[in-house]
Amino acid sequence: MNNDVILAVKEIRTQFATGGKIKKVLDGLSFSIREGRVMGLVGVSGTGKSVLAMTILNLVSPPGRIVGGEVLLKGIDILKASEHDLRRIRGRELTLVSQDPYTFMDPLYTVGDQVIEVIRAHDRVSRKKARDRAIQLLATVGIPDPERRLLNYPHQFSGGMQQRVIIAMAIACNPSLIVLDDPTRSLDVTIQAQILGVLSDLRKRIHTTMLLISASVQVVAQFADDIMTIFNGRCMEMGPKRTLLVSPRHPYTRNLLEAVPSLEGERLKRLKGIELLHRGDQGSGCVFYRYCEKGENRCRETQPELTQVGEDHFCTCHFFDGEAGLGRKLGVAEI
């Protein structure tokens, strides 16, 4: 394993037991993120993106259960760490920015209280020093008049400002990795741009490694260095941003990209969504089979494996198994 790999996720499996049935939300997902890079994870809604974020932080609660795999943060397996160690890692080495900023905070305490709380939970500093640092953090994420805003409650901030506060809490202790679970989901487009601006600002300043999960290809395309597309808890394709955007291999990735409106000539190109194309049972094959326009029998029957299709470019699709010159099946251990 490379020394500069911050996060290595290996074959994680998370299940949810609802109504007597077990739903495998994550079923053998693996990837890694190198230091200072931003990995963007794209997937349509409901494919387990938030579950992935919670799995990485080992915060999956019943009826969900993590049933297998490893999450290695700088070599330490989060899934096997003790509660005591986890408490020290979360919020300090590994932080989370969630979808809905308002419900991520306690509505009964001031924003200042909560930022200071995070600082003092991980660092032995005096109240005064923690307060100064909190003011600084709020300023860094672009909140005007931070000293006064410390005394405000979460409901007194707008959505975009709330998210900035969460980001401030996420960078408070200089984490090795920030996981962002669809941070712009509940914000409208202009605010979305602002938040992304804040994030890219931060990148320039502190070079943190980030995992950005989103349902929006545009967000990920703007911001990430590497992109991975997932569907139903499995990786479909991953690689550097440029490669994926310019020459996507997997039909799913193509679908995602084509779903972005663009003008062709002077007319809006017709959008192609992801529709159910093949009816019938899921079968034990590719998870994307039923929606795939290229789907064949072997797709329904056997699961394709992660294959290297270019430099740093991997794909899970039968159609690229034996591509000339690049058909090297990659075992997981080599990631």
Add this chain to the structure above:
Amino acid sequence: MSDIDIGGHAMSEEREGFEIRKNCSRKKLIDDGNSRYTTLRRALKNNSVLGGGAIVLGFLLVLLFAPWVAPHDPLEMDIMNTLKAPVFLEGGNSQHLLGTDELGRDLLSRLIYGMRLSFFISFCSVLIIVLFGSAIGVFAGYYGGLTNTLLMRLTDVQLSFPIVILAVAMLSVWTSTVFTMILVLSIANWPIYARVTRGLTITEKIKDYVTAARVVGASDGRVMLRYISSNILPSILVVSILDLAGMVIWEAVLGFIGLSILPPTPTLGNIMGDGKNYMVIAWWISTLPGIVMFFLLLGFMLLADGLTASIGARGQRQVVVI
């Protein structure tokens, strides 16, 4: 010309409105996962409902068949056998299973008939409270404004009296008959229902189906009666079940103090009240009625809990305060 035309137009509009209204309510019955049928089925599978229901049913049977169940005449005095102990204690005999009181009357029979009267008083008061209190509550909640403020202040005034004082004060000036007992209990407790119903009405009236009904032309009375009331009725009924047992206990408290119906007619309350003078030598007189009330309340509580669970999927998290 215009009159007839306008009249005709209005008529057909009303008829059309009526059709739409009918469709609205029918749709609601189908869409709502809580139609009476499914709720009933769910209720009958619920353990609490079954357990509580069994206890309550047992009581009701004993009450109904009192003349056949009670071994003696509750008013029959036997001066040779005063203050006899129950059969499970030393000195008891199977003649008087639960012993006798200070005038030789069989305690078991008195308890059975006492329960009957206490329950009757309770039932009547709960009926009045639910009808009267809820009606006022729905009015206040629906119309808001002045009616609402008046009601709130009125209930405030009444709730400022600890209910005990109110009941006690009233009974100090009225002689205690069955009628006055019912009246006192009703007066003391209706504000709670008014308040609760008002709250429920306010929650309901902003819901879409009410707006829909109004848009289609339902009159205020119809909305209140047909729509809002039928939706809050289940919650109210469940709470009132608890109060059935609650009022029995109220009567007992008042009887214990000495303000309930006077002997020789037995009520759970005055049996306890009589017995308090003999607590050391005949503790069972005051204690046994309490055990009866314990099981009664237990039964009703289980029933109410179970019913709330069966209905409750609607997400109305009302804390039921006893």
Add this chain to the structure above:
Amino acid sequence: MLLYILKRVAQGVAVVIGVMMVIFFIIRVIPGDPARMIAGPSSTPERIAEIHKGLGLDKPIVVQFLHYLVRVVKGDLGQSIFRAKGGGTTTGRHIHSASDTGRTGIEDFEKAAVMDLILERLPLTLMLTGMAVLIAILTAGFLGILSAVKHDTMWDRIVTLISIVTQAAPNFWVGIVFILIVAVHLKLIPAMGYKNFAYVILPAFTLSLSMIPTWLRIIRLGLIDVLSKSFISGLKARGIRWDVILFKHALRSAAIPFVTVLSVHMGYLLGGAIIVEFVFDFPGLGLLTIVSVLQRDFTVVQGIVIFFASIFVLINILMDVLYVYLDPRISLE
């Protein structure tokens, strides 16, 4: 904030006056003539008229009420009909003519001022109620937190069982049972009356039992609800300690529904105290109320009702203010 409090106080005063009107009219508009009762069965019409005048009953009701109102504002709740100043009651045969201000002239006995009677007994009732609330909060709090945190385990079921049993047992009956068991058979703690603090324990515990099941249920439900909220995972994700999460954050959110119910329960608490005092022969305000009612000592009953009402209104206002302090999201309206 200040404006809000003032507004509530004004409303409160209106409510208390309303209460006064109600109790005033109930007592005076009822069948039965208090004067006749005081005078006794074998009295002359002149005697009765004299008493009438003494009690100010010869004037129109509205005038009586206004006089009374003025006196109350000055802090004078009138005089007991039967109790003499130094304790001890009379049959009322020595009541005297009153001047317009309603104060009895001193001839044989001076009657005890209602306000004095109340203030004399208030500390005892406060002690009883205070102890009961303390016991109830500690017990309901402990059991509520325990069963919420250990939700769906055996602990939860045990606590629920305790809660049901405690709730089903009629409170005053439990008191009687306690007296029988503890005092008569075990002779450990004193049961009835009052001589020192030990006499408060049993009644306070009995009273607390009427509150515990409901409070337990609310704390438990509230806590379970809060613990499932997103901000709790947020706190965990930020690495905050579990005990801090529980006690600093979760409990504070769960306290809100609890305080709401608490304000409603104040009324029940006062009522319960009255009954408990009666059962345990505890010489507080409650016992005074019942005894006065049974004796038909109307002025005392009146005074106590007004006193209770004022306390109740005050507590409600305090609760409302507390509520706003607890939840920064609500604005004062």
